[in-house]
Amino acid sequence: MIALLERLRSGEVLVGDGALGTLLMTRGLRPGAAPEALNLSHPETLEEIARLYLEAGADLVTTNSFGGSPARLRRYGLEDRTEEINRAAVLAVRRAVGDRAYVSASIGSSGHLLKPYGDGDPGEIAAGYERQIRALAAAGADLVCIETMTDLAEAVLAVRAARAVAPALPVMATMTFERTRRGFFTVMGASIEQAVHGLTEAGADILGSNCGNGSAVMGEIAREFRARTDRPIAIQPNAGLPEPRGGTIVYPETPEFMAENAKALVKLGVAIVGGCCGTTPEHVRALRDAVG
Amino acid sequence: MNILSEIGESLQRGEDDRVGALVRQALEQRCEPHRILNEGLIAGMDVVGEQFRLREIFLPDVLLAARAMYTGLDLLRPLLARDGVPTAGRVVLGSVHGDLHDIGKNLVSIMLKGAGFDVMDLGNDVPAERFVDAAREHGASVIGLSALLTTTMPVMKEVVELVRARGLAGRVRVIVGGAPVSEAWAREIGADAHGYDAANAVERVRALVAARG
Ligand code: B1M
Numbered sequence: 420m421i422a423l424l425e426r427l428r429s430g431e432v433l434v435g436d437g438a439l440g441t442l443l444m445t446r447g448l449r450p451g452a453a454p455e456a457l458n459l460s461h462p463e464t465l466e467e468i469a470r471l472y473l474e475a476g477a478d479l480v481t482t483n484s485f486g487g488s489p490a491r492l493r494r495y496g497l498e499d500r501t502e503e504i505n506r507a508a509v510l511a512v513r514r515a516v517g518d519r520a521y522v523s524a525s526i527g528s529s530g531h532l533l534k535p536y537g538d539g540d541p542g543e544i545a546a547g548y549e550r551q552i553r554a555l556a557a558a559g560a561d562l563v564c565i566e567t568m569t570d571l572a573e574a575v576l577a578v579r580a581a582r583a584v585a586p587a588l589p590v591m592a593t594m595t596f597e598r599t600r601r602g603f604f605t606v607m608g609a610s611i612e613q614a615v616h617g618l619t620e621a622g623a624d625i626l627g628s629n630c631g632n633g634s635a636v637m638g639e640i641a642r643e644f645r646a647r648t649d650r651p652i653a654i655q656p657n658a659g660l661p662e663p664r665g666g667t668i669v670y671p672e673t674p675e676f677m678a679e680n681a682k683a684l685v686k687l688g689v690a691i692v693g694g695c696c697g698t699t700p701e702h703v704r705a706l707r708d709a710v711g
Numbered sequence: 712m713n714i715l716s717e718i719g720e721s722l723q724r725g726e727d728d729r730v731g732a733l734v735r736q737a738l739e740q741r742c743e744p745h746r747i748l749n750e751g752l753i754a755g756m757d758v759v760g761e762q763f764r765l766r767e768i769f770l771p772d773v774l775l776a777a778r779a780m781y782t783g784l785d786l787l788r789p790l791l792a793r794d795g796v797p798t799a800g801r802v803v804l805g806s807v808h809g810d811l812h813d814i815g816k817n818l819v820s821i822m823l824k825g826a827g828f829d830v831m832d833l834g835n836d837v838p839a840e841r842f843v844d845a846a847r848e849h850g851a852s853v854i855g856l857s858a859l860l861t862t863t864m865p866v867m868k869e870v871v872e873l874v875r876a877r878g879l880a881g882r883v884r885v886i887v888g889g890a891p892v893s894e895a896w897a898r899e900i901g902a903d904a905h906g907y908d909a910a911n912a913v914e915r916v917r918a919l920v921a922a923r924g
Pocket of ligand 1: 812813862
């Protein structure tokens with residue numbers, strides 16, 4: 420398989436996958452249970468979902484390891500199984516995609532706000548990320564995907580951890596922004612400019628945004644990233660913002676709607692277009708068709 | 712500057728030690744505890760809430776202000792109780808099952824306590840039955856539910872249905888809140904009220920208690 424960064428440098432646009440959590444819920448994940456425990460109990464479910472995204476045309480397929488840091492697993496008494504859980508996450512996707520797609524190793528927030536705002540100790544959180552990433556890399560992940568970050572300091576800890584323990588793997592780091600009157604910021608107060616600076620400095624190869632916004636607003640975010648960095652940009656919107664309907668929650672953006680906006684993202688020079696909450700294999704198929 | 716507005720402004724800057732010192736100073740000057748609370752701490756926190764809603768400030772500022780609020784509140788609570796300020800009502804509060812987000816819920820809790828409500832905080836990840844059991848056991852007239860995840864919002868509906876199934880509808884009112892929760896959602900699931908921020912939650916809870924009589 421050609422190296423990811425080489426393909427992006429040559430100007431190729433790649434397609435990411437869509438939501439995982441919602442598909443897991445329709446396959447029996449109970450709210451409140453650890454999604455990552457399924458890597459051990461139901462690896463075939465993860466393999467099946469990875470195959471759906473591969474068949475829909477995804478070039479990058481994400482592992483079920485978003486909450487696989489020891490700090491997160493501790494909440495479920497699974498900290499001791501960090502290595503097993505992360506290894507199983509990679510292997511399930513690999514079995515499904517072989518070398519037809521990159522296995523993108525998902526890393527999420529530690530679940531602790533850093534001191535002085537919460538009880539998170541930066542040293543401990545960094546060590547936890549290193550432990551998780553070591554396991555993901557050893558199992559054969561193709562890239563590290565640090566996502567849905569709102570605290571730049573924590574995102575930087577994760578990027579540095581990846582650089583330290585898996586220096587051969589490309590690192591993608593994406594944060595979640597909100598539109599305010601003064602421009603885009605994460606809820607913790609990081610601007611796009613600060614994110615670009617901090618993540619680049621820490622050693623991220625691919626920068627961008629996921630979650631928090633639909634595909635139209637993501638166009639504005641992408642434009643701001645483009646104005647500030649030459650690195651490849653990854654954009655993975657939600658299928659719009661959730662709306663209540665009939666006592667459940669519906670994400671309103673159709674695959675066709677997202678695909679139209681994806682064309683605009685590609686025009687802006689975005690290198691990786693995928694989906695986040697509310698997106699499905701149908702959305703990814705539409706993105707694939709739009710991106711070409 | 713008036714010491715009460717000084718307390719409010721110090722709270723907005725998240726200076727917990729200074730807020731503590733100023734509250735003590737105000738008490739020494741024989742300022743009434745409920746005025747320190749309302750015109751100092753709560754007034755300051757209202758500004759913080761509004762600035763956060765407009766994203767003029769961000770979550771770290773809110774967290775530091777909340778800590779300062781706690782510092783002040785801890786000093787005042789025994790005095791308020793001694794003054795025999797009657798409780799405004801009893802509220803059972805928590806983040807719903809599956810939801811570990813509790814920052815917003817904690818702010819609501821602080822503001823309700825500040826407004827004189829007797830708040831029973833069940834914490835986060837609270838199953839539907841626990842809310843209803845707690846409300847019944849402790850004679851609370853309001854259940855407050857917080858959810859920050861679209862995947863946990865449906866638990867709110869379970870609580871509303873359980874309140875009805877147990878025949879508590881009308882006696883126990885349900886208010887819902889949290890970033891993804893809207894007035895429309897509250898209506899859809901049959902909740903009695905929605906609060907868009909902590910100050911608004913206090914207003915809505917007051918109205919619920921008043922309506923119950
Ligand atoms: C009873 O009546 C009432 C009335 C009013 C009420 C009320 C009740 N409750 C609240 N209110 C209202 O008053 C408050 C004061 O004004 C307001 O409360 P809020 O809670 O809205 O506001 C707070 C003051 C500040 N806001 C917050 O505290 C939430 C901030 C963000 C950044 C956030 C945080 C901090 C956290 N998170 Co999480 N987190 C996000 C949030 C992103 C964002 N931009 O908002 C959100 C909510 N998280 C999300 C997710 C997905 C998750 N989080 C998770 C974990 C965490 C942390 C543990 C790291 C941390 C929580 C720490 C804690 N102790 O609470 C995971 C889930 C854990 C779980 N099972 O609950 C995880 C699944 C994974 C992840 N992305 O990290 C997203 C939810 C997507 C969705 N809509 O479903 C999210 C929007 C981030 C994003 N992707 O953009 C009002 O809503």
